[in-house]
Amino acid sequence: MLDIKGLTKIFSPGTINEKTALDHVDLSLAPGDFVTIIGSNGAGKSTLMNCIAGVHPADGGTIVLDGQDITRLPEHKRAKQIGRVFQDPLKGTAFDMTIEENLSIAYNKNRSRGLQWGISRKDRELFREKLRLLDMGLEDRMKEKARLLSGGQRQALTLFMAVIADPKLLLLDEHTAALDPAAARKVLELTDRFSEGEDMCTLMITHNMKAALEHGNRTILMMDGKIALDLQGTEREAMTVEKLIEKFEINNDRMLL
Numbered sequence: 324m325l326d327i328k329g330l331t332k333i334f335s336p337g338t339i340n341e342k343t344a345l346d347h348v349d350l351s352l353a354p355g356d357f358v359t360i361i362g363s364n365g366a367g368k369s370t371l372m373n374c375i376a377g378v379h380p381a382d383g384g385t386i387v388l389d390g391q392d393i394t395r396l397p398e399h400k401r402a403k404q405i406g407r408v409f410q411d412p413l414k415g416t417a418f419d420m421t422i423e424e425n426l427s428i429a430y431n432k433n434r435s436r437g438l439q440w441g442i443s444r445k446d447r448e449l450f451r452e453k454l455r456l457l458d459m460g461l462e463d464r465m466k467e468k469a470r471l472l473s474g475g476q477r478q479a480l481t482l483f484m485a486v487i488a489d490p491k492l493l494l495l496d497e498h499t500a501a502l503d504p505a506a507a508r509k510v511l512e513l514t515d516r517f518s519e520g521e522d523m524c525t526l527m528i529t530h531n532m533k534a535a536l537e538h539g540n541r542t543i544l545m546m547d548g549k550i551a552l553d554l555q556g557t558e559r560e561a562m563t564v565e566k567l568i569e570k571f572e573i574n575n576d577r578m579l580l
């Protein structure tokens with residue numbers, strides 16, 4: 324589903340600040356894979372996501388998603404197949420639009436809407452039905468502005484918007500880090516639910532080591548722009564947070580155990 328070969332990113336090349344943030348990274352994800360990403364500060368986790376999403380052009384290597392080479396595709400074209408959620412709950416939704424308007428934009432991003440304006444009754448019914456799955460009562464607040472939602476509700480809505488147009492890849496960059504523990508738990512639970520199935524694969528950066536081992540089916544550890552460890556199957560099942568920390572010196576100032 325996602326095939327990354329030799330991905331390299333060098334910031335400020337040829338200057339005193341030259342930094343190789345990604346150093347020939349190889350990573351292959353099968354349909355349905357849910358991979359958690361951990362690593363120290365500056366290891367290259369966000370740069371990996373930014374290169375996949377097209378925020379930064381790659382300086383070397385290739386990225387193939389669902390059979391299509393997207394390495395040189397601009398960010399807005401990749402966005403058709405990639406859903407993203409960031410750490411900041413304020414980033415993912417339009418503040419002054421209603422919940423249903425936010426959902427409509429996300430839902431219709433890959434659809435040609437012709438001359439039709441507004442939200443159709445059919446779409447509204449679909450949103451109501453799907454919002455019910457979040458179990459947050461948002462289906463009864465569809466005409467409220469997104470700014471009225473709590474951080475956890477907004478992040479749940481953002482996550483929902485990221486998957487509503489059926490992307491091939493979901494990129495989560497510490498999307499629960501700014502939430503209180505109960506909201507973080509709820510959003511992680513929804514993440515698990517949305518990542519089920521074989522139609523999409525998921526990459527999730529987290530500084531919560533326990534969550535990294537408990538969610539998804541595979542964990543990678545990044546170090547100095549490389550993948551230093553790729554845990555899956557029984558090896559992952561046998562891994563503990565303590566062992567990880569003991570074996571690899573992971574220094575992340577936001578690390579949670």
Ligand SMILES: Nc1ncnc2c1ncn2[C@@H]1O[C@H](COP(=O)(O)OP(=O)(O)OP(=O)(O)O)[C@@H](O)[C@H]1O
Nearest residue numbers: 334342344362363364365366367368369370371575
């Ligand atoms: N736009 C940029 N310009 C210059 N250097 C950058 C840029 N983005 C990232 N870097 C550098 O690339 C390296 C990798 O950064 P990146 O943000 O990918 O790390 P990270 O693993 O996500 O770290 P953290 O856990 O602290 O968020 C760091 O040394 C960082 O300073």
